[in-house]
Amino acid sequence: MDADERDIFHYLKTWGSDFISAKEICRRAGSKKRYHEDNDWAKVVLTRMVDRGIVESDSLGRYRIKPMPKKSKQHRWVAPDINKILTEGGVEVEGASGDIASDEHYDQL
Secondary structure, three states: OOOOHHHHHHHOOOOOOOEEEHHHHHHHHHOHHHHHOOHHHHHHHHHHHHHHHHEEEEOOOOOEEEHHHHHHHOOOOOHHHHHHEEEEEEEEOOOOOOOOHHHHHHOOO
16 A cells, blocks of 8 residues: 555544545545645545455445455454453454454555
8 A cells, every 4th residue: 555545544444334425534534734735635545445445435425444254144242352361361252353454454455
């Protein structure tokens, strides 16, 4: 990912599975100076990220990070602090990481 994609990725990551409008991403993902120079700077980058499969769009033109496909129908939520204790003890809990994958997964796309 280049610098613009990384800025957008980290901004969308804070919202989790919520869809965010392109105008809001243009306004908040970069700096104020970047927004005042070109207020639609992120739209081209978002289109490129959709083509690469990093983000997905809904019918209203809002974007979010594309969640990982679910491997099984049984999904058990585990609190992050409990998951940390279990992994330190050597117990692997499936599906405890959430819907969004690590940054390395999206760097490979």
